Structures are given as C-alpha cells and as structure tokens.
Amino acid sequence: MAAEANAQTSAQAVRRPIAETLRTVFGPLVQLLLFVIGSAIALSLLVILLSLVQLGARPDLLTRTLTILPQVLIDGLVRGFLFSTIALGYTMVYGVLEFINFAHGEIFMVGGVTGAAVGLFLASVGLLEGMNPLFFVLLVVLIGMIVSGTLAVTVERIAYRPLRGAPRLVPLISAIGVSLVLQDVVRLIMTNSPLGFNARYQSPDFGPPIRLFEMTLGDRPVPIIISPKALVFITAAVIMLIVLNYLVNATRLGKAIRATAQDMSTASLMGINVNRIITLTFLIGGALGGAAGALFGLNVGTVNPYMGFIPGLKAFTAAVLGGIGNITGAMVGGLVLGFLEAFVASYLSLFTNGALSGAAYADIAAFSILILILIFRPSGLLGESTTQKV
Amino acid sequence: MALLKLEDVHTYYGKIHALKGISITVNKGEIVTLIGSNGAGKSTTLRTISGLLAPRQGQVLLNDERIDRIPSHEIVKRGIAQSPEGRRIFPRLTVLENLEMGAYLHSTRSVTYQEDLERVFTLFPRLRERVSQKGGTLSGGEQQMLAIGRALMTRPQVLLLDEPSMGLAPVLVEQIFEIIETINAQGMTVLLVEQNALQALGIAHRGYVLQSGRIILEDEAKVLRDNETVQKSYLGLE
Numbered sequence: 001m002a003a004e005a006n007a008q009t010s011a012q013a014v015r016r017p018i019a020e021t022l023r024t025v026f027g028p029l030v031q032l033l034l035f036v037i038g039s040a041i042a043l044s045l046l047v048i049l050l051s052l053v054q055l056g057a058r059p060d061l062l063t064r065t066l067t068i069l070p071q072v073l074i075d076g077l078v079r080g081f082l083f084s085t086i087a088l089g090y091t092m093v094y095g096v097l098e099f100i101n102f103a104h105g106e107i108f109m110v111g112g113v114t115g116a117a118v119g120l121f122l123a124s125v126g127l128l129e130g131m132n133p134l135f136f137v138l139l140v141v142l143i144g145m146i147v148s149g150t151l152a153v154t155v156e157r158i159a160y161r162p163l164r165g166a167p168r169l170v171p172l173i174s175a176i177g178v179s180l181v182l183q184d185v186v187r188l189i190m191t192n193s194p195l196g197f198n199a200r201y202q203s204p205d206f207g208p209p210i211r212l213f214e215m216t217l218g219d220r221p222v223p224i225i226i227s228p229k230a231l232v233f234i235t236a237a238v239i240m241l242i243v244l245n246y247l248v249n250a251t252r253l254g255k256a257i258r259a260t261a262q263d264m265s266t267a268s269l270m271g272i273n274v275n276r277i278i279t280l281t282f283l284i285g286g287a288l289g290g291a292a293g294a295l296f297g298l299n300v301g302t303v304n305p306y307m308g309f310i311p312g313l314k315a316f317t318a319a320v321l322g323g324i325g326n327i328t329g330a331m332v333g334g335l336v337l338g339f340l341e342a343f344v345a346s347y348l349s350l351f352t353n354g355a356l357s358g359a360a361y362a363d364i365a366a367f368s369i370l371i372l373i374l375i376f377r378p379s380g381l382l383g384e385s386t387t388q389k390v
Numbered sequence: 391m392a393l394l395k396l397e398d399v400h401t402y403y404g405k406i407h408a409l410k411g412i413s414i415t416v417n418k419g420e421i422v423t424l425i426g427s428n429g430a431g432k433s434t435t436l437r438t439i440s441g442l443l444a445p446r447q448g449q450v451l452l453n454d455e456r457i458d459r460i461p462s463h464e465i466v467k468r469g470i471a472q473s474p475e476g477r478r479i480f481p482r483l484t485v486l487e488n489l490e491m492g493a494y495l496h497s498t499r500s501v502t503y504q505e506d507l508e509r510v511f512t513l514f515p516r517l518r519e520r521v522s523q524k525g526g527t528l529s530g531g532e533q534q535m536l537a538i539g540r541a542l543m544t545r546p547q548v549l550l551l552d553e554p555s556m557g558l559a560p561v562l563v564e565q566i567f568e569i570i571e572t573i574n575a576q577g578m579t580v581l582l583v584e585q586n587a588l589q590a591l592g593i594a595h596r597g598y599v600l601q602s603g604r605i606i607l608e609d610e611a612k613v614l615r616d617n618e619t620v621q622k623s624y625l626g627l628e
C-alpha cells in the first residue's frame with residue numbers, strides 16, 4: 001500500500017506539470033511582448049525628446065510628432081511582424097544546418113504571388129465579390145503556405161542536400177543561385193499570364209478603416225485608425241508565432257528539431273531521422289514565409305517577382321539582430337527592426353525639416369543595424385547565454 | 391549466441407584507413423571491452439556499428455542480420471544504443487528532455503516509458519534531482535550518467551559505451567563501472583570502449599586489444615589482465 005503510493009508520487013514527479021508547458025510556450029512570447037513595449041516606449045520617448053529640444057525653433061513640432069505617433073507605432077507593428085515571420089525561416093534553417101538560406105526571401109515572394117493568383121482566379125470565376133474577407137484570408141494563407149512550404153522543401157532537396165558536407169561557402173552560393181532562378185522563373189510565369197509583372201492583389205472588400213480611438217491634441221481631435229488588412233496581418237502573425245512556439249517548445253517533434261539543431265549525429269543515435277527533421281524545418285520555415293507573403297501582398301495591394309529581395313535581407317538582419325539560430329531572437333529582432341524602420345521613415349524628414357527623406361533612409365537604418373550588430377554584438381540581442389537554437 | 395558480430399570491417403575517413411579488418415563477436419549477456427591507445431580505432435569501431443560511419447568492406451551483423459548498410463536512426467530501432475565519446479548531451483535540453491529524446495522511438499505516454507524512466511532514475515538518483523536542469527549545466531559525471539541513461543531509454547539489446555570514464559574523478563569512475571556491472575547483471579549486453587584498461591578488464595568477460603586499426607589480441611578478460619604485452623602497454627605494470 002505504502003509502496004504503491006510511493007511509486008505513484010515518483011511517477012508524477014517525472015511527468016511534466018502543465019504550468020511548465022505553459023511557461024515554455026508563453027515564456028518566449030512574454031519576452032517578445034516586453035521587447036515590443038520596451039522598444040515602442042524607448043523610441044517614442046526619443047522622438048518626443050528630440051521635438052522638445054527643437055521646441056524653441058519650431059513650436060509646432062511637438063504637436064506634429066504626437067499626432068503621427070500612434071500611426072507610426074501601428075506601422076512599426078506591421079513591419080515588425082512581417083520581418084519576424086520571415087526571419088523565423090532564416091533562423092530555423094540556420095539553427096539546424098548552420099547555413100543562411102538566401103533564397104528564403106523568394107519563398108516569401110512566391111507566397112505573395114500565389115495569393116495574388118488565387119485572388120485573380122476567384123475574380124475571374126466571379127466568386128471574389130461576395131466572398132467573406134476572413135474566409136478569403138484563410139484561403140490565401142493556406143494555399144500560400146502549401147505552395148511556399150513545398151517549394152522550400154523542393155529547393156532543399158535539389159540545391160542544398162547534395163551539398164551537405166561541402167565547405168560552408170558552397171551551399172551559400174547555391175542559395176544565391178536559387179534566389180536568382182526563382183525570381184526569374186516567377187517573372188517568366190507572371191509576364192506570360194494574366195497576372196502581369198506588377199500584379200494587382202485582388203481581394204474582397206475589407207470595409208473602411210477601423211477607428212481605434214480618438215486623441216485630442218490642443219483644439220482638434222486626431223482619429224487613430226488601422227486598416228482592416230493590417231489588423232488581419234498582425235492577428236495572423238501573432239497566431240502563427242504562438243503555434244510555432246507551441247510546436248517547437250512543447251511537442252515531441254519540436255524537441256527532436258531542437259535536439260537535431262544542437263547535435264545532429266547524436267540526434268540520429270536517438271533514432272531521429274535527421275533528414276526528415278531538416279525537411280520539416282524547411283517546410284515550417286517555408287510555410288511561415290509563404291503565409292507572410294500572402295498576407296503582406298494583400299496588405300500592400302500589389303506583388304512582383306522582386307518583392308522578396310529587400311524584405312528578405314531585412315528579415316535576415318532581424319534574425320542576426322536577435323541572435324541567429326535563436327527562435328525567440330528572430331521574433332524580437334523582427335519587431336525591434338520594424339519599429340526602428342517605422343520611426344526613421346516617419347520622423348527623419350520631420351526632424352531634419354525635410355532635408356532627408358525618411359522613407360529613403362529607412363533601408364539605410366536597417367542595414368546600419370546589421371553592420372553595428374555584427375561589429376559590437378555578433379551574438380545578437382538575446383545573446384549566447386539564452387540561445388535556444390531552433 | 392552471437393548477438394553482435396563484426397566481420398573483417400574496414401572503415402575509412404576519406405583516404406585514411408582507420409579500421410583494417412576488425413572482427414569482433416559480442417554474445418548475449420556479456421560485457422566485452424575494446425582497449426587500446428589513442429587513435430587505435432576504438433571509437434571508429436563503435437561509430438561504424440551505430441551507422442555513423444559506413445564500412446567500405448566487411449559486414450556488421452545484429453542477430454545474423456546485416457545492419458551496415460542502413461542509416462543510424464534505423465539501427466537504433468533494431469536495438470543498438472550508444473553513449474558516445476564525450477557524452478554529447480543535448481546542452482540546451484533539460485535532463486528530462488534528454489531522456490525523452492532517448493525514448494524518441496517510443497510513446498512517452500505509455501506505462502513502459504514510465505518504467506524505463508524509473509529504472510534510469512533508480513540507477514542514477516542524481517538525475518532525478520536534476521530533472522528540469524539544462525543538460526549543459528551538469529557536471530561531467532552527471533553528464534555521463536545522463537548519456538548512459540539516455541541510451542538505455544531507447545530499450546537496446548546492446549549498449550555501446552564509448553569511454554565512460556573519460557575525464558572523471560577516480561571515485562566517479564568507480565561508481566560508473568559499478569553501474570555498468572549492475573546494468574549487465576540486469577541482462578544488458580555491453581560493448582565497452584576504454585582507455586582505462588585496468589578498470590575495463592576488471593568488469594568485462596572478454597576483451598579485444600586494438601592497435602592502429604587492427605586487433606592484436608583477444609581473450610578472456612582475466613587472461614588479458616595477466617598478459618605481458620597488455621600489462622606493459624596498457625596497464626602500466628612492469
């Protein structure tokens with residue numbers, strides 16, 4: 001009797017409590033939230049401070065700064081989640097294979113083009129008009145994920161797997177080649193189809209912008225609005241990040257992915273089929289990129305074969321910013337970079353009195369970050385100590 | 391009955407001929423040890439058995455079935471587990487997650503899994519105390535225990551141990567060897583690779599002496615212990 005009770009407690013001792021599962025899943029998300037709030041507050045304070053410094057010379061600056069601030073923050077969130085979802089693809093593949101998949105930006109682009117093609121098809125059969133917008137989003141995201149995920153797996157099979165064991169530079173060059181090939185193949189397909197080079201991303205009517213709240217500044221009210229598409233994008237990105245965190249941190253498969261990332265040959269001694277895990281990594285990263293592409297194209301309204309290049313490079317920057325190989329780091333890096341870009345794009349011309357156009361300098365800001373990080377903190381924001389490789 | 395058999399195995403690292411025709415037999419229930427100095431080919435032999443390296447010539451048989459042409463994750467399924475050289479714990483997984491990886495091929499919801507886990511924790515009570523600690527934070531001895539425990543979680547027929555005593559304090563070495571004997575007494579067949587020849591021959595039934603990729607001696611462990619060459623070269627006795 002006593003022995004039985006004893007055996008029971010010891011069996012319970014080794015079973016994982018639910019609280020711990022919740023912590024492993026939501027811990028990274030809380031960390032992400034803290035970084036989002038932190039960088040939003042820090043950057044807001046910075047611009048307010050800058051406008052106060054110039055208050056003597058330009059008295060209207062503070063009002064103008066505050067007027068656009070909420071809109072800049074929303075813009076930062078959209079950019080941030082865009083970079084996060086793409087950066088995850090870079091970081092997961094890096095975690096397992098220690099190689100930068102430079103074709104990942106094109107995987108993202110294919111997701112966007114697929115979404116536009118779905119929109120075009122639905123419009124041509126007359127289904128698009130009356131379709132429920134949320135159903136449409138679900139449809140393009142799903143198809144985008146399938147197409148991009150499959151493409152990413154195929155690329156790994158054809159262009160990377162035969163090079164496994166070759167010097168590190170070789171698959172890297174292969175990736176750049178794949179990137180160029182994909183751009184031009186997609187261009188060939190698009191220009192020879194009704195889509196055209198710059199394809200319009202048709203979608204059902206999402207309705208008017210949503211008024212979040214109204215802010216009173218001085219004597220006039222300033223409405224804070226968010227476009228429904230941007231809201232859909234943010235919501236979808238948050239859901240994907242939660243699912244990914246659950247998958248990687250709390251499932252048997254996720255543990256196998258992490259084990260493979262930490263030590264590939266020992267993982268195979270556990271009976272883990274390492275090749276299958278690598279395929280799966282490309283599938284997940286590709287699907288995330290495809291979903292991001294489908295949603296981003298929808299948000300912007302047009303897609304073209306080269307739309308993946310710059311976001312791809314920036315997402316890579318985000319992955320390095322957060323600590324490459326680190327999943328939480330990729331999300332954090334993406335959001336921090338997104339906010340930074342949004343602030344530079346909106347405030348640079350304001351503060352320099354129009355001398356520097358912010359939109360043009362946003363890219364410079366992003367890539368300067370890459371250089372600074374590589375020089376001063378190569379291990380990224382989250383550092384080596386907390387590195388949780390894929 | 392021969393459980394594991396190597397017949398004239400040749401393994402290469404690129405152009406380097408590391409194993410030059412190794413033949414080994416491990417019978418069910420035995421502890422067999424491979425001793426030899428650095429670079430003799432001990433670890434290469436284990437890596438060849440586990441499928442991490444493919445032999446260019448010769449064959450590896452488990453229960454009279456060839457396993458030298460199948461990938462390592464399939465070999466684990468057939469019943470060969472290895473605690474690799476240098477322990478190779480997953481440093482950023484917890485102790486429990488490391489053990490779960492050992493049980494990757496089995497359901498962690500089953501009763502047998504709980505029993506396996508109990509068995510490992512009974513052998514290594516230290517692991518139970520450290521169950522939610524990250525593998526990389528364990529001491530060398532604890533990591534070795536975890537590596538053996540993790541290998542046992544795969545439910546093997548043969549356990550391959552690569553230098554379990556490496557870098558451990560003498561008192562821990564003593565302890566690890568006692569545990570290997572205990573595991574063997576419970577019915578596990580063990581192939582033990584060691585530089586610590588004295589200890590290894592102390593618990594093994596039979597032994598092989600490797601030198602630059604060839605077997606130069608094989609016999610009962612107690613005969614090897616009295617062998618003059620072995621005493622001079624590996625036991626440090628004059």
